[in-house]
Structure formats: C-alpha cells, structure tokens
Amino acid sequence: MNVEHVQTKQEIEQLLGVAGIRPRKRFGQHFLIDGNLMRKLVNCAEIGPHDLVLEVGGGTGGLTDLLVSRAGHIVCVEVDRDLHGILLDRFAEAGNITIVLRDALESKHRVCRELAEAIRDFDGGQGGEVKLVANLPYQVATPLVMDLLVDHPAVCRLVFTVQAEVGERLVAHVGDKSYGPLSIVSQLRCGVEIVARIPPQAFWPRPAVDSVMMRMEVRETSPIAPGDVPTFARFVRAVFDHRRKTLRSALRYVVDVPTQERICRSRDASRRPESVALNEWVAMYELTR
Numbered sequence: 001m002n003v004e005h006v007q008t009k010q011e012i013e014q015l016l017g018v019a020g021i022r023p024r025k026r027f028g029q030h031f032l033i034d035g036n037l038m039r040k041l042v043n044c045a046e047i048g049p050h051d052l053v054l055e056v057g058g059g060t061g062g063l064t065d066l067l068v069s070r071a072g073h074i075v076c077v078e079v080d081r082d083l084h085g086i087l088l089d090r091f092a093e094a095g096n097i098t099i100v101l102r103d104a105l106e107s108k109h110r111v112c113r114e115l116a117e118a119i120r121d122f123d124g125g126q127g128g129e130v131k132l133v134a135n136l137p138y139q140v141a142t143p144l145v146m147d148l149l150v151d152h153p154a155v156c157r158l159v160f161t162v163q164a165e166v167g168e169r170l171v172a173h174v175g176d177k178s179y180g181p182l183s184i185v186s187q188l189r190c191g192v193e194i195v196a197r198i199p200p201q202a203f204w205p206r207p208a209v210d211s212v213m214m215r216m217e218v219r220e221t222s223p224i225a226p227g228d229v230p231t232f233a234r235f236v237r238a239v240f241d242h243r244r245k246t247l248r249s250a251l252r253y254v255v256d257v258p259t260q261e262r263i264c265r266s267r268d269a270s271r272r273p274e275s276v277a278l279n280e281w282v283a284m285y286e287l288t289r
C-alpha cells in the first residue's frame with residue numbers, strides 16, 4: 001500500500017534553516033512529526049472534494065500538504081510572517097488554498113474576519129461541509145473552538161490536536177474536575193471524543209505537556225436552536241463566573257428576580273454551577289426566556 005508522505009523533522013528543520021529561523025515558543029510552534037498521527041487526523045476529518053477546510057496555524061505546511069490533495073478549498077491562517085512565506089512558496093501551484101497572514105483571533109472571543117467570511121460565504125450546494133482541521137497553537141485553542149461552536153453553526157466537524165488539559169475540559173461531565181462552560185457548550189452542539197493521546201515526542205520541538213487528538217461532530221438536532229446558542233453560552237458563562245456560589249446566589253447576578261424564582265422553584269438551588277448537568281442547563285435557560 002502506498003503510504004502518503006508526511007514532513008519529517010529533518011524536512012521541517014531544513015525549511016526553517018533555509019528561511020533562517022527557529023521554532024518560536026511564543027507562537028506555540030510545535031510541529032507534528034509523527035506521520036501516523038498526522039494521517040489519523042486527516043482520516044478522522046473524512047474530507048470530501050467539496051469541503052471547505054479551515055486550518056489554523058499552517059506552520060511549514062505538514063498538515064496542509066494532506067489537506068490540499070483532499071479538500072475543495074482550504075483557508076489557512078498563519079500568524080508568523082516567515083512561516084507564511086514558506087507556505088506561500090510551498091503552495092504557489094495549488095489552486096485550492098487561501099493563505100492568510102494574521103492572528104486567527106480577531107479579539108478574545110472572535111475568530112478573524114477572513115475565517116468568518118469564508119464560513120459565511122460557503123456554498124454547500126454540492127454537498128460539501130465546513131470543517132476545522134488543525135494542530136492548534138496552544139494560546140488560541142479554547143477561544144477559537146468556543147467561538148466556532150457558538151457563532152458559526154455552519155462548521156459541522158472539528159478535528160484537531162490540543163493540549164490534554166483542554167481536551168479533558170471538552171469531554172468532561174458533571175462531577176468531573178474540568179467540567180465547565182467549555183464542556184457544556186461543546187456537548188450541547190457536538191458529539192465529542194478523544195481519538196488519540198499524543199506524547200510530547202510526537203512534536204518537534206517537544207512541548208512540556210501531553211496532547212490529545214479530538215473529534216467533534218456537530219449534532220443534527222439540538223435542544224437549542226443555532227440562533228440561541230450565543231445567549232445560551234452567555235448565560236452558562238455568566239453563572240459560572242460565580243462558580244464558588246450556590247446556584248441561587250449566582251443567579252442573582254445574571255437574571256431578574258422573577259426568573260431567579262422560576263429557576264430555583266423547580267430544583268435544588270443550593271448546589272454549585274459545577275453540579276448542574278447539561279440537560280438541566282438547557283432547562284434553566286428555557287426558564288430565562
């Protein structure tokens with residue numbers, strides 16, 4: 001069987017060497033050098049020829065190589081000017097990629113305009129879908145995933161690597177230490193699964209922490225309409241801002257008195273936000289409207 005080639009550590013070092021640069025820690029530059037994991041990531045995304053793929057952090061193009069041969073179109077965002085230059089060279093002949101030099105986040109809670117517009121303008125008429133496929137830089141992973149889930153319902157699958165701690169939050173259930181708004185919003189919108197655990201040596205240079213590969217598949221039906229997800233997420237976040245308080249006290253900061261009473265009447269409001277399961281968050285949210 002013909003196994004598709006994936007950039008090796010030597011090849012990456014050579015690309016950086018020619019450009020006269022070294023991996024930059026402040027941009028979370030850890031390149032995935034394990035070919036099997038790289039192919040697994042792409043396989044999990046099940047990319048079709050009409051799909052729009054969003055890649056955040058193109059780096060030297062190791063993952064991008066596998067995307068250009070599969071996707072209808074790719075929007076690849078890279079913040080590092082030198083790596084952006086390497087990507088432009090590498091994909092000069094590819095007709096199906098837009099390479100953007102900028103921070104993938106416009107603000108703390110919003111993806112950049114180029115990503116938002118690509119998602120908005122995507123025409124799914126030929127049966128394609130919008131997917132995030134990326135080895136996510138550490139600093140942007142949480143806000144990026146959160147905003148895609150909350151504000152961009154057209155994105156229907158997210159496959160990415162991320163530090164294990166964020167992966168644990170994505171899959172956490174009520175009662176788990178890492179359970180919080182990220183778990184609740186992810187699981188409201190998606191089936192969420194850790195598909196692989198990734199040791200530091202799968203990356204070059206090695207990160208200080210373990211990573212995981214995540215697959216998030218957006219549910220076809222959701223208890224909350226896509227247009228209401230932003231207000232749902234704001235509600236959950238606002239209550240969790242007072243996570244040390246009881247539900248009854250926390251709600252005083254978030255909703256008016258009649259709503260507090262409606263919510264507290266039908267449940268044990270002496271619990272903390274962290275002991276409220278997803279379906280109950282949905283039920284509480286319905287009572288705010």
Ligand code: SAH
Binds near residue numbers: 028029030031078083
């Ligand atoms: N895609 C490559 C590189 C992953 S390392 C691979 O699969 O191995 C993460 C990449 O994200 C780096 O190239 C880094 O420069 C880039 N990056 C870091 N912060 C970013 C941001 N805010 N917006 C866009 N790219 C960013």
